[in-house]
Structure formats: structure tokens, C-alpha cells
Amino acid sequence: MKLNTHEKNASGNSAMPQRAVGDVFDFIVCGAGSSGSVVAARLAEDGNASVLLLEAGGDDAAETVTNPAQWPLNLGSSRDWGFVGQPAPGLNGRRLPLSMGKGLGGGSSINVMVWARGHKGDWDHFAAEAGDDAWGYQSILGYYRRIEDWRGAPDPVRRGVGGPAYVAQPQSPQPVAEALLSAASAIGIPVYDTPNGDMMESPGGASIAELRIRDGKRESVFGSYVRPLLSRPNLTVLTEAMVTRLIFEGKRVIGVEVRADGHRRQFTARCETVLSLGAINTPKVLMQSGIGPEEELQSHGIPVVQHLPGVGRNHQDHLAFGCTWAYRKPEGVGGGGCEAKLYWKSASHLAQPDILQCQLEFAVPSPIETGLETPEHGWTMFTGLAQPKSRGRLRLSGPNPEDPLLIEPNSLSEPEDMAAALAAVELCRELGNSDAFTPLVTGEAAPGARDKSGMIDFIRRSAVTYWHQSCTAKMGRDSMSVVDNELKVYGIDGLRIADSSIIPRITTGNTMAPCVVIGERAADLIRTKHGLTDMSGGIARSI
Incomplete structure (x- = not known):
């Protein structure tokens, strides 16, 4: 578990303040990728809320992160989870490399930097599945206007100016x-x-294309959202801290267990825990914590906390x-x-x-x-x-954090x-x-x-993939849904999911921008629930 200092690192990025880390926070956000970074930053904007952001990977100081031309060098490196699919009959038995970002910024620190918002039909489909117009296209346009700092021709209906996410065409x-x-x-x-x-x-x-490149340098979502807030005493960011399981009181999540430096440590969340670990690690932590398909959990000796057969199903990729x-x-x-x-x-x-x-x-x-x-x-x-119409699934290979997940893309x-x-x-x-x-x-x-x-x-x-794995803990109202329209896990209190795993079907185009929307939506829901300051600067209640 590492804490960086105030010193500038090799990339010029301002790193994390060095200070002692306690065990109890108001909110714990697991994963510093394109959704988790947004959730943590938006919650930390209210100085009354203490926020812990946990990241299994390291910092984002490498030239391969900041230099847009070097993104391919991250594939297969320590900044890549390096997942590999099981042999797929549709691919003549081939196994697909399924890269996924590991480190501050997650996929937004190693991707091609394309900003693609998803089609109108995607968002309207999500709203229908969730039974909530707040996920529909007209509502989502409002989020994009909030998010973007668009440097192209003005379009006040669809585009935003002055938001945290710099977006421009070459x-x-x-x-x-x-x-x-x-x-x-x-x-x-x-x-x-x-x-x-x-x-x-x-x-x-x-x-x-529209890209997340400013002055010849990559802009990750972590850099846009979290880095400006790192000096705040109510925000703590820990790297090389891998979340291994959820901690329960009955059916309420009260915190997480983390593995770092060869040791285990537990952190407690007074209010809520948010999983933003991506479409592979989010369902893995759920299942190894006892949330998922009952038969599969029992086959590995994992006590069932909540039977949710959709965890790990509906796997999609481009x-x-x-x-x-x-x-x-x-x-x-x-x-x-x-x-x-x-x-x-x-x-x-x-x-x-x-x-x-x-x-x-x-x-x-x-x-x-x-x-x-x-x-x-x-x-x-x-x-x-x-x-794509094909659907894959994820299966546990064992009950322990070091047991790899078996990914069956079914391409x-x-x-x-x-x-x-x-x-x-x-x-x-x-x-x-x-x-x-x-x-x-x-x-x-x-x-x-x-x-x-x-x-x-x-x-x-x-066939290869765009590395856009999604949909493995989908939002909806049927028996295979894992979260509701407010991203709460069915049957569990104190837990939400905010990452690409919650979308019912994969978006049209690259998935970074939709993940930022998911993070913003999750933060809004949490702020409303707990009376935190909203984007308009309203008065916050003490937690």
C-alpha cells in the first residue's frame, strides 16, 4: 500500500499527499478508473465527507501513460491486468487477450483516448431497462454538458464547456x-x-475523432477529476491496494478487505461502499464475497450472502x-x-x-x-x-483472491x-x-x-477486441439484473456499483465516456441520499 508525496513525479503529475491513513471513512470507492475517479472526486467536493479511493495498480507517472503515441507499450505491462479469455469455439478455439487498465486512471490511462458518448438508442434502452428516464438520452445530454470542456464548434444542446473533461479533435x-x-x-x-x-x-x-489529448499529452479521467483535489484532507488515495472482499453486517456492506504489501487490512465505510473495479474484477469481488449465483458460490465453499444469478453473466465486448x-x-x-x-x-x-x-x-x-x-x-x-448479440460469462476458479476468474467471451x-x-x-x-x-x-x-x-x-x-468489456452486473428489473436504477445491488444495503459492468448492453463506440457518465450519475444518487453539497453549491448536512 503506497502513499505518494506532494513532489512532482516524472510526468509532471502532482501526486498524493503523504499522511497517516485511518481505518474509517464516510465513503469507500474501489477502483480509480473512468467511473471510480469521478465518484470519489464528486463526493470529496463536499468537505464534510471523508472519501477513500483504493486502486490495485500503481501511479500514472510513466511516459507510456502521458505520451499519446506510446499507449501500445502499456499492453502486457504492469499497467494491464492482462486477462485472457477461455478458448472460444467461434474463434476456432483461440484465446483472446483482454487487456484492462491497472493503475490510477484505469483504462483511461492506457487507452487510445477516443471520446465516444454512445448512441441515443443506447441510453434510451438503458432507461427502458431501468424503468427510469434519468438514464435516457435527454437526461444524459445534461451530464455530458456538465462533464465536457469541448473545444470545437459550439452546440449548447449537446456539448458542454468548462467541465473537467477536456475534449478536442486533432x-x-x-x-x-x-x-x-x-x-x-x-x-x-x-x-x-x-x-x-x-x-x-x-x-x-x-x-x-474526438480525443482526450491536451497539448500533446494524455488526459486521464483520474487526472481530470481527482488530481485537482489531492490536497484536500478529506480525500485519501491509496495505490497498490487490491480489494479482495466486502465486509458485512448481515446484508449490509460496512467496508472492504484490502491486500497490500503482503498484508491484509480492513477499512470501514460509515455510509456507502462503491465498486468501480471494472467488468471483470467487480463481479469477481461480488462472487468471492458471497453475492452471485448460488450454485457456483456453493461449489467453491463460499457462504451465500445474496443469490443473484446475473453476476458474471451477460459479458459483452466489441x-x-x-x-x-x-x-x-x-x-x-x-x-x-x-x-x-x-x-x-x-x-x-x-x-x-x-x-x-x-x-x-x-x-x-x-x-x-x-x-x-x-x-x-x-x-x-x-x-x-x-x-454484438453473443453473450459470455465469468466463472470462479476458486474462492480466494489469487484464484483467477475464468472469462468465457463466447465470441x-x-x-x-x-x-x-x-x-x-x-x-x-x-x-x-x-x-x-x-x-x-x-x-x-x-x-x-x-x-x-x-x-x-x-x-x-x-478477431481481436477493443478491450471494452462490459455488462457483467447489469442494471435492470428482471431476474438477471444485479443493480437497480440507483445502482444499488439487489438485496444488499450500503453497496453500489459504478462502472461498465452495470450497462444492460454495450454502448455504440468506445466506453470511456459512458463510464464517466455512470460515475457522475452514481455520485448524484449518493449525494442526494446523504445530503451532500450538489453541483450548484447547495448547503450540505453533516454526515
């Missing part, structure tokens, strides 16, 4: 990004000024297939390498886009199983499934997903082989022309 996108927009327009796909305005209310389109072209000559790479995005529909009858394309301005090697060579210089379109198990994948790859090839790219590329390196059987084989062998 000032001079690379030629390959502009070529994608030209190619899309040529085949009838609308081109928008931004991907997060009315494009996210439409059947789809193409646009220059699956992608790398289509690559060779450059005529080396081209530049802007920002984190992703400056253009496209969303489109695989079939005209669909209500919203189900194809997600993220253009990378460098050639990404195909999985070895494809047998394809990667050009020395080129670009790759990660074209994939924005709304491409539903025929609708293969149909959408075929459409996505063909759309990508149509774009990449169009006249717009002719000045830049010599030809297609992957997948190349194939018959339908050959293309299915390529899809099964080449």
Missing part, C-alpha cells in the same frame, strides 16, 4: 484520416463535423477485425494514432449503427493464426461489431454476429480500396479478396 488530421471521410462520402455515408453531436442520434456516419493496407511511403501518425471514426448499419432495417470502425494510422499485425504478413508501413482499420456464437462481421469487413474493403486512398497506398494486405468461406475463416482467425 487540429491537423493526417491525410489517411481525411481519405476515410472522402471514401465514406463517395459511397453515401454522411460525413459529420463531430462524432458526438447529431451523428450519435442518426443511422451513422463518419467523422474526425469484437474487431483488422483490415490493413500498405503505404506507398511512410506516413505520419497523429495523436494516439486514431483520428477518424465511422459507425454504420449492416442492414437497413436496424434502428441504430451496429458496425464500429476505428482507423489506426499504423499497420497492426494480424494474429499469427491468419498467416498474413504485415507491411512495414501501412494503416489498419479495426472494423467490428458495435452491437461469434450467434449467427447474427457473423453476418454483421461479414458486412463490416466488406464495407471496410470497399472504403480502403476506393480512389480516395489511391495516392496513399499500394494495395490491400489483409484480408484480401476471398470467397464467403474464406472470409469467415479470416474473421474467426483475425
